[in-house]
C-alpha cells in the first residue's frame with residue numbers, strides 16, 4: 001500500500017523509501033530493515049523509537065514519514081559496530097547499563113544528541129535530558145552513570161582515556177572522540 | 188566480607204523429626220562452596236553476552252523477525268467495549284470484503300477452539316481455573332477479545348477491525364471486590380463455565396477461591412493477650428501495570444514439515460507449547476516455540492495471552508501472522524498486578540514475644556482467574572517466613588471476580604502486597620508498644636537454622652517446610668542502616684518539614700517449591716569452546732550470561748567460550764520457564780550439573796593425554812592441569828584429540844536436569860529516607876538503600892541491576908502507579924496517564940550486596956529478581972510514620988492522602 005516516496009539521508013547514505021500516507025518515520029525505518037529503533041507505544045510517550053532527525057532527537061513514531069522527507073536521519077545502526085563500539089555504546093556496555101535492551105537504542109541516540117550539544121554535564125542535567133526516555137528494567141542508575149562516563153570521555157579531549165577507570169579506551173586520531181562531531185556518523 | 192553460614196544449633200525438641208526431612212547440614216558437592224580467591228568466573232563482573240548486539244541495535248526481538256517472512260500478515264484484535272454482557276452478533280462482512288484482508292475470525296469459526304483453558308503458563312495441570320475461551324461470547328471486562336483480523340499490513344488490519352460490528356446483550360457489572368460476593372451481585376460465571384476449579388471456589392458468589400491455613404491456635408493466643416498488645420491494621424493496594432517495554436508480540440507460521448512454529452515474546456516456551464497443543468488438539472511434537480531476545484516480561488509474558496489468537500488467525504489466513512499488542516491494549520486488556528485489601532493482626536506478650544499473627548487477604552482477580560489463587564497465596568507465604576518462630580499463625584484469603592481486567596503473575600507475585608501489610612504492620616506494632624521498629628523486628632526475625640513452617644501454611648504436612656541454611660538479613664539491616672544514616676538523621680531547618688527513615692525486611696523464594704524442572708546439555712568443540720543448550724529463559728535479566736559463567740567455572744574455560752543457546756523447544760532441553768525467581772537457582776543448577784557431567788569426560792581425556800590419574804587433575808584458565816606435577820594440556824588440545832584422535836574418539840558432552848523441593852529465600856532490607864511537608868502533605872524522597880542477601884552473586888553488576896530495577900517498580904507501586912476505571916471503563920490508556928517513574932523521579936539509590944552461601948544453590952547462589960520489588964511501599968509508609976506520626980495504609984502514597992491523614996489527627 002505504498003503511495004509515496006521519501007528521500008532521506010540515513011546514516012550518511014542517501015535513500016529513497018516507499019511509504020504510505022499514514023506511515024511514521026519509525027514505520028519506514030523498520031519496514032526497510034532498520035529495526036534498531038523500537039516500537040513501545042507508537043504515541044510518543046516512551047522514547048524507545050528515538051532517532052536523530054537533522055541532529056535533533058525525535059520520537060520517530062510521531063514523525064510522519066512525509067514530514068521527514070529531505071532530512072538527515074541518524075539511527076543506532078549508524079553508530080559503532082559490535083567490535084568497534086561508539087564511546088557511548090561502550091559506556092553502556094561497561095556500566096552494565098542495560099537489561100532487556102528494548103529502551104537502549106533510543107536511550108543511546110538521545111544521549112548522543114545530548115553529548116553533542118553539551119559534553120560537560122551534571123547528573124541532574126543528564127537525568128533531565130533523559131526524562132522522556134523510559135526504562136522498565138534498570139532503575140536508570142547505571143544508564144545515568146554510563147552517560148556521565150561517556151561525557152567524561154567526550155569532555156576530556158586531551159587524553160583518550162577517562163579518569164575513573166579508563167575503560168572507555170576511546171582514541172581518535174584528530175583528538176575528538178567521535179561522538180560530538182557534526183553531521184552524522186563516522187562508522 | 189563473606190562468612191559462610193554455619194547454621195546455629197538451637198534447642199528445639201519438636202524439631203527432631205524435621206531434621207531428617209529438612210536437614211540443617213546440606214550434603215553439597217565439594218566444589219560448590221568456594222572462597223573468593225578460588226573463583227575464576229563466578230562472583231566476577233562479566234559482560235552481559237548480548238550487550239553488544241543490544242547497544243548496536245542488532246538484538247532481534249519478535250517484531251524484528253518480520254523480514255524473514257515475505258508474506259507476513261499482521262493482526263488486530265477486536266475487543267469488548269462493555270464490561271459485562273453476551274455477544275449476540277458479529278457482522279464481519281465489510282471487513283471480509285476489504286482489499287488486503289486475509290482472514291477474520293470470531294468465536295464461531297472452526298479455527299477457533301471452543302475449549303476452556305487458562306492462559307497462566309504454569310505447570311500442568313495449571314493451579315488456575317480453566318475459565319476462558321480464545322475468543323469470547325460472554326464478555327466480562329472492557330478488553331475481552333471477541334474477534335480478530337489478519338491483513339497485508341497493520342494499517343489495513345486496523346481499518347478492517349474498525350468496520351466489524353458487534354452487538355451485545357448487556358449485563359450488570361460488579362466492580363467492587365468488597366461487594367462481589369454479595370448475594371445480589373451480578374454473577375460472572377455459571378459453575379459449568381469453569382473446569383479445573385481451584386480450592387474453595389463458589390462461582391455463585393463470584394468466589395474463585397477461598398483458602399486458609401493455621402499453625403497453633405490464633406484465636407486462643409489473641410484471647411489470652413492483653414488487649415493493649417493486640418494490634419490490628421488494614422491495607423489496600425491498587426492495580427499495577429507491568430509496563431512491559433516490548434508489547435506482547437507473536438509470529439505464528441507453519442513450516443515446510445507442517446509443524447506449527449511460533450517466534451514469541453514468552454517467559455515460558457515449554458508451557459506455551461503444551462498449552463497450545465492441548466487447546467488446538469495438536470501433538471506436542473508438532474509445535475515449536477522459540478523465544479528470541481525479549482523486551483522483558485515481569486510476569487506478563489508468563490501468560491499465553493495472544494499466541495492462540497495469532498495461531499487461529501494463521502490457520503484461517505494460511506500465511507504467517509504477526510500479532511503485536513498496542514500500548515493501549517497493554518494498559519487496558521492484558522495483565523496486571525492484583526489489587527488487594529488486607530487485614531493484619533498480631534498479639535505481643537508482656538515480655539515482648541510475638542504470640543500470634545493473623546493475616547487476611549481479599550484479592551481482586553478481575554474477570555478471569557489466571558494466577559488468582561496462587562498470587563493470593565503468596566501474600567502470606569512470602570513475608571510471614573520473615574518471622575518463623577511465631578507459634579500461632581493464621582492466613583486466609585478470598586479471591587473474587589469483578590468486571591475489571593484480570594490480575595496475573597507480576598514480579599513479586601503477591602509478595603509486594605503481602606510485604607506492605609506485614610512490614611508496615613510490624614513497624615506500627617513496634618511504635619505502638621514504644622519499641623524501636625528495627626530492634627523489635629530483630630528480636631523475631633528469621634535466622635540460619637530456623638525451620639520455617641509458615642511458608643507451607645496452606646499445604647498439608649511439612650514436606651514444603653523450609654530449613655533456612657543461609658541468612659544474611661541481620662547484616663542487611665546493619666549495612667542498610669549505615670547507608671541511610673539511620674542513627675544521625677538531620678532534620679530540615681523549616682519547622683513544617685520533617686524527615687524520617689523507614690525500613691522493611693523482605694523475603695522471597697527461589698523457584699516454586701517442588702514444582703520446578705530445569706535441564707541443560709553442553710557439548711565441546713575442537714577448539715576448547717562449548718555449546719550450551721539450556722531451557723532456561725533469559726527475559727533480559729542476563730541469565731544466559733549467568734549460565735555461561737557457571738559452565739566456565741566448572742569447565743575451566745572463559746565465559747565467552749561458552750555459546751549459549753536457550754529456550755527453543757526444538758533445540759534445547761525442557762525448562763519450566765522464567766518465573767518465581769527460578770532461573771539462576773533451578774536452571775543454573777541444571778547447567779552446573781551438565782557441565783560437571785562434561786567435565787568428567789574432559790578429565791578422562793586429560794588423564795589419558797597427561798598420563799596421570801583423574802584424581803589429581805583439575806580444570807582452569809583454559810587448561811587441564813595436574814595438581815601433583817603441574818603438567819597441563821589445553822582444552823583446545825583435548826578438543827582436537829577427542830574428536831580427531833587416532834585410537835579413540837568421543838564427542839565430549841554432558842547433560843543433566845535439576846528439580847528440588849527446596850526454595851531458599853533470598854533476604855533483603857529496604858530503607859527509605861523521606862522529608863514530609865506537614866502543611867501540604869508533599870514529600871520528597873531523599874534516598875533509597877537496599878541491602879540484599881542473594882547468596883553468592885554470580886555476576887554482581889547484573890544483581891545490582893536487578894535490585895535497582897526492582898526498586899524502580901516498587902517505587903512506582905508506592906508512589907505513583909495505579910489504574911483508574913469508571914464503571915468498568917478504563918481511564919488509563921497509556922504512559923501519559925500512568926505514573927511510571929522517569930529518570931527525574933528517582934532519588935539516589937544505594938545498592939548493597941551481602942554475601943552468604945546457600946548450599947543448595949549453584950555455587951551458593953539464591954534468587955534475586957523478585958526480592959527488590961517488595962520493599963518501598965512499607966518502608967515509605969514507615970518513613971512517613973517516623974517523620975510526621977501518621978500511618979498511610981493505601982497505595983499509591985500521595986500528598987493528598989498524607990494531608991488528609993494529617994488533618995484527621997489535628
Ligand code: FES
Pocket residue numbers: 038039040041042043044045046047048049050059060061062
Ligand atoms: S514508540 Fe515512539 S515514543 Fe514510544
Ligand code: FES
Pocket residue numbers: 098099100101102103104134135136137138432482483727
Ligand atoms: S533495559 Fe529493558 S527497558 Fe530499559
